[in-house]
Amino acid sequence: MAYVVKKIINKKPYYYLKQSKRIGTKVISKNIAYFGKKKPTKKDIDEKLKNVVPKKPHVVVPNIDQQVVPNSPAKEKPYKPEEKTKVMLNINDMAIFCKKKGFVFQNSEIYGGFSGFFDYGPLGVELKNNIKKEFWKTFVHQREDIVGIDGTIVTHPTVWKASGHVDSFTDYIYQCKDCKIIIKGDDDKGLKCPKCDKDMENQGKFNLMFETQVGPAKGSISYLRPETAQVIFTNYKLVQETARKKLPFGIAQNGKAFRNEISPRDFLFRSREFEQFEIEFFTHPEKINDCPYFKEVENAQIQILTQKNQEKKEDRTMMTIKSLVENKITTQWHAYWLANFYKFFLDLGIKKENLRLREHLKDELAHYASACFDIEYKFPFGWKEIHGNADRGQFDLKQHIEHSKTNLEYFDEETKEKIIPYVASEPSQGIDRAFLTFIFDAYNDDKDRGNIVLNLHPKLAPIKVGIFPLVNKLEKEAKAIFNDLKKDFNCIYDRSGSIGRRYARADETAIPYCITFDFDSLKDKKVTVRDRDTTKQTRVNIKDLKDTINKLLNKGKLFK
């Protein structure tokens, strides 16, 4: 059956033609045509219906250079792909899905969008906070050798001189003589415009740090931090002394960082404002191969693309963490931290075939690093870095000693010598990239159910429990359960539509457990708890709900 729907977007009406179909016990409706702002006549509708042909399977087109601005309602496609088999979304479709469900919005959309900036919506902020919480819990609270700080975004400008960012954090920019588009490139001549093939003019170096004036005096310039790491280095001595830490130990920080990207692209991948979780792990410079926990990870198998693989254009190989060290690809401490972050993603449900480690090529290394690896995720548009992990050596502390004229040496009680600690590993985790990794990996267009299921790990799910009265008559009892559970879990109460429709909405927003209060509940004081991933249902005593949900969230799967 086809019918016309009016949607009000930014106070303007838009008309769509929808069609509903019965599949099994479910009624599924989808947009089949778009009319624009004019109310369609019977003739318009007949015309569109004639043109509606079954859609071809959705093809994933790598669309990596297009800036995503999903802000025009007229251009939007329905986010639900039409294909029969499971196909991952491309990045633009994911941006549309994220917008429709309230995960991520283009910043300043009502003004036409602001390139390279994104806002997290009601569900997005919950998922993002849960991701940050898991990093903090795993790498700070559960470890005796790491403590956290929360430093500022604007800091003393000399910090950025010392770190090398003022001089080296630059890209060459080129402008087309004809169409004036600007791109970044290496310092080479003969570059042609990608749009009109005319010569490009070298405009010199462009620093990627955002400048800002501090106070009213002209010329007092500082920068928004391009990484959270430096505030860790400048506080290193204070943290070591006040937290009474002995080498080896680490300092973690989570916070915003800013890079004035010349061409922001790929949705959350290359944005101008983003969030990082970073650790600087300090060791004695002669003990970078003395990791007492190495045994815990040495036999872990990982997919890896080494420098050698890349030079020989070979495919990735499987290696143990131990062989990374035995083959002198990197040190024990570095390999240990790589393994732990790799494991973090696996533990939270990322499919192992979608993860790999990639060693940086010599000419890719940043000015401060002597070795670096990325953890990459296999997105529909290719393998992309989601985590960088460098051996920064003594570079940063030496630079800050020189520029600040402050003694940052560490007295080693064992050897009675003064040393400059060595950063054997700097795990640098993009939070927004982790967000995309989890949401892409969880996205499942379930044809049997006829709706999308976001199979996020329960620990990451934005909303943990949905509570439904079977009919509105049972609202009082269902609401009482909601009011009790919301003290402990992020819950949602939903009374609109059929139970099937409410389950579908819950699936699409990753709610792992749904509770239905029905007529039997009045008698037996039990409710039905439904599991998102299996759709299995079980009856649970109302008085045991809190315990049951707690167990489910922490251990997963009670429904076998």
Ligand SMILES: [Zn+2]
């Ligand atoms: Zn051009």
